[in-house]
Amino acid sequence: MTTDQTADRETAGLAEPAPDGVMTGKQRVALIVLLTASFTLAVDFSILNVALPSIGADVGFAIANLQWIATAFALCSAGLTLLMGRVADIAGRRRMFLIGMVLLGVGSAVGGLATTPAVLLIARVAQGVATAIVVPAALALLVGAFAEGRARDRALGLNGSLMAAGFTTGAVLGALLTDLLSWRWAFFINVPIAIAVLIVAPIVLEDSRTRERTRLDVPGAVLVTLGLLALLYGLTNAAETAWTDPVTLGALAAAAVLLTVFVLVERQAEFPLVPLGMLVRSNVAWGNIAGALAFVTETSLVFLLTLYLQDVLGYTPLAAGLSFALLGVGTVLGGLVGPRIIGRFGNKAAIVGGFLVQAVATLSLVIVSDAPESIWLVLVATFVGGVANLVVIVGFMVTATSGVPASEQGLATGLTTMSQQVGITMGTPIMSAVLTAVVLGSAVQGPSAVLAGVTAAIWVNGAICVAGALAVAMFLRARPVA
Template sequence: MTTNNSLTADIDSPEHPPGMTGKQRIALVVLLTASFTLAVDFSVLNVALPAIGADLGFTIENLQWIATSFALCAAGFTLLMGRIADLAGRRRMFLIGMVLLGAGSLLGGLATTAELLLAARVAQGFATAIVIPAALSLLLGTFAEGRARDRALGLNGSLMAAGFTTGAILGGFLTDLLSWRWAFLINVPIAAAVLVVAPVVLQESRRTRRTALDIPGAITVTLGLLALVFGLTSAAESSWTGSITLISLALAVLLLGSFVLIERRSPFPLVPLPIVVRPNVAWGNVAGVLAFATETSLVFLLTIYLQKVLGYTPLAAGLSFAALGIGTVIGGLVGPRIIARFGSKAAIVGGFVVQGSATMPLALLSDAAASAWLLLGVTFIGGVANLVVIVGFMVTATSGLRAQDQGLGTGLATMSQQVGIVLGTPVMSAVLAVVVLRSDVASSDAVLSGVTTAIWVNGGICLAAAAVIWVFLRPQEN
């Protein structure tokens, strides 16, 4: 192997061992730190919403915009930003996104009005859309396909999933002990540290062919995703049959359908359809959507159960997910080993089967305090299995892509993750609401019945996903 000191030469050599160089380890820490921080931002403010509303004058019906404004930008712009990273340079976009994250977080921590805080959340969401696909592309470029990349993707997946759970716990601690403002301000020194180290250890990508940005495709897909996410969040806040929900979802179908037609005719498509219809890309991303939708919506259901049935405080409810968080970290570590031995398809299918089998016993939850032990045990197992699925999805959906298409592949994977997070809660919320509304009074018994019914649905989706992926996924050999 050549003694060239460049990172690219090290990773591109076929004789390079599966271990990591020192520079690769530092690069991995930088990328994982950024991804974990943004994952935390998805949920860190959930338990702080009442305090924010009281301080800044949000009405009850407008509190949901603190989460919705973030989700709209994070999911709506991620595919576009992933493709722009391909054209403009992934390290450059990563750094721009981290600057925006730091600025938006500082604005949020210092906000004195509702408008300023929403502007901060928009900035954080847009930063997420820029950083996550760029970080994943840089990770793929740092590690060649094989064991080292699988390990890196496993760590990335475990920290992304753990970040969602950690956000609830961290938000509770910061709000109770300091102020909700620290849920924003904590990002500022992290962003600054990443901006200092990243230029040294991350190598810029280079375009290998002449291309251009597909403007009509970019407009239709971005507006279509914004309409989809807005419709899903509207369904969660009001109902699936509300006029705003139906109009938004119909508009999403129209815009995304138009996007497909545009891509068929574009000389420089934003999303080349031959790549999207590859079995590993298409079904890998389906697995990703379902993996994130089922686990994040389960957290929503169990939060309702812990607070409305067992009477836990928000902080105690957040701490109850510590076992789930530990399980996700372990799943991210063992996932690459399972993939190396059995392949990514077996990891996804087996992970869904175990996740569904661990979810079903939660239907036995009752109003007895001892039920918390059941919750801790099975959510730990489900967390391990869910991360095995997520690692398998990431490996499958991003394998076999050319260097110039890695931003597209990671953009699709990131979009799947974020749409899954947004999709799951409205679906489970609708199931819960149907059962609760059948009761004359929204008592704890009615809530418990609704939660357990939704848990059956959640577990059933996991098992159905395993069957679908088993039948249709034909991934490339790992």
């Protein structure tokens, strides 16, 4: 290890790693704590989706306003994540991680007890802010706990697989809790997890912050936060209405203006929130682009197949959710094999190969029909695509966080978290627009129109995978194979 690397680890407040990529006992416990927190927050993205009608009936939400239960969470979690990642660099990552877990526990308890729409939305905002605090802080702590190499790649692989599996698990768990107990348990389940993490985390996690003289770039923080909120609101509104809706266009235009001004401000800032030099690094820029595309494609494919399973094959919401179990298994497997592939072939080859395999698996779904036997193709294709997608995600995380000083790991992991959440938010509006255009243009409505729309959107989804592979192959500078 070089003198600079040692200084970075001392700045981060971390112990030297075990040799040859072997995790120490303390590292293993710390990894479990961080992965538990990240997985729980990933579950929260989707755990309430199936329960929305029940929540509306119990709490008094109008049908038109139900989408705000998901939107409030998504706007806060994605819109604030870059800011919170930088705050963690300055204030301390363990401190911010613990603050976020407290907020998650309190917000979840309030949500489970809510009897009015206002209180429930406040709880979802609290969960979203908690996600924006915890996820980049946890990822920065995880990255800082392991030197670059096999141990870090393994840790990132597990983190990626559990994060991706969390989205699928959330849909299934939400359906089970709503059917067997109550939607309120989708909130309450977080409380004991938060308490357990808060008990163990102070023992096994080392605090860290930058020792360099710095301060928070308030103008930059305000501009980028408002810009991201406007972007995400525009994307979310597009999914609910249309891309040509005036509110959608206004929000996207505001986002473009705010983010442009943000770049201009950052050029002059003494302590920029995002050093522009970081964004032009090949690994940071193309790693995050690959990550965003990976989440755009896989999460939106789940949306498309959910419509196919329910509106074409006639599955119940619970049966449709359970049909993605093999996808969940594939994501976990992909997270486990991803580091091995990176170790043997390099991060660039892993991302390119993963995208190409995912494209083949996705495009095979264009031949599904209204025949019940099509479910077998769905199961196989989603399993293979899930493995490949997680290889890409692990490659993206390794790529986008490599070679970054410890003092900027919170920012780097904030960028990766933002890429994940922006990708998740973008995917559904894009595929929904394709599907809607085909359905509305169809001469015959009903299941056949939905099938035609789903098929068209799957073509677009697969094409995005191919485009991602080509872009990374052409522009990403590979990290040397260990």
